[in-house]
Amino acid sequence: MKITFLGASEEVTGSGYLVESKKNKFLVDFGIFQGGDSKKNYEKNLELGFDPKEIDFVLLTHAHLDHSGRLPLLAKNGFKGEIFATHSTIALSEIVLFDSAKIQNENLKNSLWSKKEDFLQEPIYVEKDVKRVIKQFRKISFRKKLKIGKGGVEVEFFKAGHILGASSIRIFVEGKFLTFSGDIGRAFETIVPTPDRIPKSNFLVVESTYGDRDHKNxxxxxxxxxxxxxxxxxxxxxxxxxxxxxxxxxxxxxxxxxxxxxxxxxxxxxxxxxxxxxxxxxxxxxxxxxxxxxxxxxxxxxxxxxxxxxxxxxxxxxxxxxxxxxxxxxxxxxxxxxxxxxxxxxxxxxxxxxxxxxxxxxxxxxxxxxxxxxxxxxxxxxxxxxxxxxxxxxINGFSAHAGKREIIDWIEQINEKEKIFITHGETLQRESLKTEIQKNFNGEIFLPKRFETFEI
Ligand SMILES: [Zn+2]
Ligand SMILES: [Zn+2]
Structure with a gap:
């Protein structure tokens, strides 16, 4: 099978992965690029890198916009399949996606009468696209295996902590396990639970937001x-x-x-x-x-x-x-x-x-x-x-993301790892996490670039 990295490479926003197996073509997350140079991100948000009509289904790890924020673009461009997410993720996604459409509309009004931006920020989608995509959401429970797509794919959502409903997703396809960490939460209970232990996975796509440091107590x-x-x-x-x-x-x-x-x-x-x-x-x-x-x-x-x-x-x-x-x-x-x-x-x-x-x-x-x-x-x-x-x-201790030690501990409890892809982090954080992982792992580690494809 093939995996293509659509975003969150060398940066923390724009999470999205395209997986192509013999029978299925599907996405894991499809988030928006945020912050920094708004013109550059605006253009990146419009660049899909695939044809949404060919996508069979989508798996969504959690509701944050950097993971869910471009889903309405799929519906707008002809995607007709289902989007699987936990009940809580669906409820929160509805709120953030409608809010995103509203903010884009306000940005357009602002860019029409202020000279601050040197380009016209036409919304990349509007409320009706959000309404359409929400109808495509399907509930999935934690720790319940489900066969989906055109056959040969089984998915299981694990608790990731982080925010309400957040998941790590393990996919069984073509005889191998492929796991997407999503955003990993803290190793102690906050208002959300601690991340589940994932027993085994051959391939692992892991976030690295704080891959270089631990949080304060x-x-x-x-x-x-x-x-x-x-x-x-x-x-x-x-x-x-x-x-x-x-x-x-x-x-x-x-x-x-x-x-x-x-x-x-x-x-x-x-x-x-x-x-x-x-x-x-x-x-x-x-x-x-x-x-x-x-x-x-x-x-x-x-x-x-x-x-x-x-x-x-x-x-x-x-x-x-x-x-x-x-x-x-x-x-x-x-x-x-x-x-x-x-x-x-x-x-x-x-x-x-x-x-x-x-x-x-x-x-x-x-x-x-x-x-x-x-x-x-x-x-x-x-x-x-x-x-x-x-x-x-x-005050620095409130992060919803695992710190360096917490990510390493989460990775180390997963058996049978062959390849690890580090995403959702800036260059320093990814490099630092790679060095730390290498101490106890002999397999291959990759730091993918945007639109880079790997045969696995
Ligand atoms: Zn998040
Ligand atoms: Zn994120």
Whole structure:
């Protein structure tokens, strides 16, 4: 069989793999390229590298846009097959794909009247393409083998941790096992479970986002967050936490919920993200796919992710009024401050020395979040210069991705490996992971380039 790498090669976004066996042609993930040079990524997003009409089916590891974000393009270009994913992944994908179509529409409007971009950002797909592709989703349960396609293919989804519903997918085809790690979660329980052990696989495609480093201790990170919250409230400012709508927000709500009940921290917490409100509802209704710790917590606390000090804001008008009060914690998106309601809050709070911004997630090069994190004296928000006088904090332990040691441990428990392909990482991270894997593995290791094909 043949495997072609469609993205997430030498970078972390645009995951997508084309597998061609004698009887079947299928994809694993088909994500969007994000961040950095938007014109370059815009063009990459339109370059498919295959004919969607010839694809028999798609397997989706999880809902993040860098894995699911180009699925509507398939439907738009004639793909008629089924897309297999876990129930939770389907529920979250619906939210992120509709949001993606909406943002693309807004980007088009912005590029029409601003001179910022030197090209017209026509949406690569619109809402009707999302509606069409969603009808092609099919539920698959964890650890249930399923024969699919035109024969000879059996798939099994394993828990990957990472975010709700996230999977590693093992495929049995032409007498061999081929496993795609998806994004691998942490080796300890967060609000989602730890990754499943995969007994054996001949070929392995593995992510390497943090292939060069281990994360800080999570308990220390909670302690740091508590200290920051107490300081800003004492100072009389507001604390802004830019947050990803999937998983990070729910993790924060869970910890604030605990601190509220244990009377450790009883201050107003504002959730100002319509998308995070929706994804939190999915987390609440898919509780059996959360970690045992979270399920146990939910048994004693029926109002999971809710506590008396939490205020969830829906309307844009209410969002604008939020900063008339001080002494609050405001959680809003987007996680890297590239859009969303966090922008208004930043504009209000960045000039205030009593307020603070606390980053709890990765801030990519070229984003407003990165500029603030690097303490640029002045940033531009809605075309206006905003001076930074507020306090800036970064807490590093909250990652939903396995660190270097965790990835290695995950790989090492898989038997009968012959070939390993390292993807979903920048050059330094991939090289570093390769060096580490080689210490205990004699087979071949590849660092594929985009559109590179391997006969396996
Ligand atoms: Zn992910
Ligand atoms: Zn990813």
């Amino acid at each position: 999570i308990k220390e990170s909670y302690a740091e967050l508590l200290k920051v919250c107490k300081k800003v409230i004492f100072d009389g400012g507001n604390l802004l936490i830019p947050s990803f709508a999937i998983d990070r927000t729910q993790e924060l709500l869970m910890i604030f919920d605990k601190w509220s009940k244990e009377k450790i921290l009883n201050v107003p917490v504002i959730l100002d993200s319509p998308m995070a409100k929706e994804t939190t509802m999915v987390y609440k209704t898919h509780i059996s796919n959360l970690s045992q710790n979270t399920q146990n917590f939910a048994l004693t606390d029926k109002s999971l992710f809710w506590f008396p000090e939490l205020k969830v804001i829906s309307s844009y008008q209410d969002s604008l009024k939020t900063n008339s009060r001080k002494g609050q914690i405001i959680i809003a998106g987007s996680g890297m401050c590239t859009g969303g309601r966090i922008l208004n809050h930043l504009k209000e709070n960045l000039p205030n020395p009593k307020s603070a911004i606390c980053f709890v997630g990765f801030q990519a090069e070229g984003t407003l979040g990165r500029e603030i994190l690097e303490k640029k004296p002045i940033v531009s928000i809605f075309g206006e210069d905003v001076g930074i006088k507020s306090q800036i904090f970064t």
